[in-house]
Amino acid sequence: MKSIATPTRILEIEGLSARYGHVEALRPVDLHVDEGELVAVLGPNGAGKSTLMNAIMGLVPTQGQVKFRGRAVPRRAPAAAAGLGIVLVPEGRGIFAPMTVAENLELGAYLLNDKHEYARRTARVLAMFPRLKERLAQTAGSLSGGEQQMLAVGRALMSEPKILLLDEPSLGLAPRIIDEILQKLGELNRQGLSIILVEQKAPLVLKLANRAYLLSVGSIAAEIDPRTIKSHDELVQYYLG
Template sequence: MSLLELKGVHAYYGAIEALKGVTLTVEEGEIVSLIGSNGAGKSTTLKAICGQINTTGSIRFHGTEMSSLPPHRAALEGIAHVPEGRRIFPRLTVKENLEMGAFSMRDKKTIKQRMEMVFDHFPRLRERLTQTGGTMSGGEQQMLAIGRALMMQPRILLLDEPSMGLAPIIVEQIFDIIQQLNREGMTVLLVEQNAFQALQIAHRGYVMQTGEILMEDAAELLLVNEQVKEAYLA
C-alpha cells in the first residue's frame, strides 16, 4: 500500500477544470517531484491532497480516504503543506510561527523538543527566535515555513516551489535540507519549476501538463528524457 495514492482526481475552479483525472503515488521514504510549466496544476494537486479544494476521485493517505474530510484533518493525519510563497505569519516572531505549527499539541515539553529538532536543521532560526517573520529574508522565511511544518512531525511533507525567489546559494541550502530530511525518513512530494534541481534529488518524478499527468518515471530517467529536456531542462 502506497503512503499517498491519488486515483482519477478531478478539481475545478468554477467552470475551469484544473485537474483532469490525476493519478499518482508516493511511497514511504521517497522524494517524488512533480514538475511542469505554470498553470499545469501542480499547486492544485497539493491543495487537493490537503482538502483545500473540492475534488472527485480518490485521495488515500496511509489507507484513509481523505477526499471527503475537512482540511484540518489532513494535518492531523500527518500531511504538512508548505505553500507557494511561504505564507508565514509576518507579524509573529519566529518562535510564535513555530508554535503555530504545533497547534494540535498541548504538551510544552514535546513542543520544546520539536523546536530543538527544527533548530538542528535550521540553526539560523534559533538566532532569529524573537524576530518577526516579516522582517526576515526570503531564504529565512522559507526555512521558517518548512520548520513550522516540521513542528507537526508529519508523515509526508508537501513542498510547493521552495526555491521561488531565492538566491542560488540559498536554493542549494534548501535542497540540501530536503535531502537530509529524507535521509532521516521524511517522505516528500515536491512541486518545483526548477525541474533540473528537483529531479536531481528525487527518486521518481511526474510531468504534469494542463491538469494531466503526461509521464512518470525514475527521476534519473526523466533527466535524460529528450522530451523532458527540451520542455523543462533547456
C-alpha cells in the same frame, strides 16, 4: 472499504480532480508515493501543480480519492488531513509576517498541547535551521526570503508530518539558498520522511528525487525515472509532449 494498496504506499491518489467554478483546474490525476520516497512533481507554469497540492490537502473542492496509508482522507477538511500527518508548505511560504519566528513555530504544532513535546520539537527544528534560532524574537516579516522559506519548512516540521508537501520552495530565492534548502530536504528524506516536491525548475530536483511526475495542462503527462533523464533538452521534450 478494504484497500488493495501495497502496504508500503503512504499516499495513493485516484482520479483526483479539482475545479474552480466552471474552470477545470485539474483533470483526474492518479499518483502514489511510497514510504520514504521523495517524489517530484514537475511542470510548467499553470500546469496545475499548486492545485494538485491544495487538492491533496483538501483546500479546494475536489472529486476522486486520496488515501493515506490505505485509509481515505476526508475531503474539504484540511485540519483532518493535517491531523493524519499530511502537511503542506504552500506556494509563497504562507508564513505569518506580523508574528514572531517563535510564534510561527508554535502555530506549526497547533494541534499539539504538550509543552515538553513542543520544546523537543522546537529544539530539533532549530538544530536543523540554526539561523532561525538567532531570529526567534523577530517578526517573521523581517526575515530574508531564504530564512522565511526555512521558517516555513521548520514550521511544517513542528507537527512531525508523515508526508511533507512542498510547493515551489525555490521561488524567488538565490541559487545558493536553494541548494541549502534542497540539501536539508534530502537530509529529511534520508531520515525517512516522505516528500512530494513541486518544482518548475526541474533540473534542481531530479538529482534528489526517487521518481518524478510530469504535469501538463491539468493532468499527468508522464511518470519518469529521474536517472533516465540525461539532459535538460530531454526534459523539454517531455514538456512539449
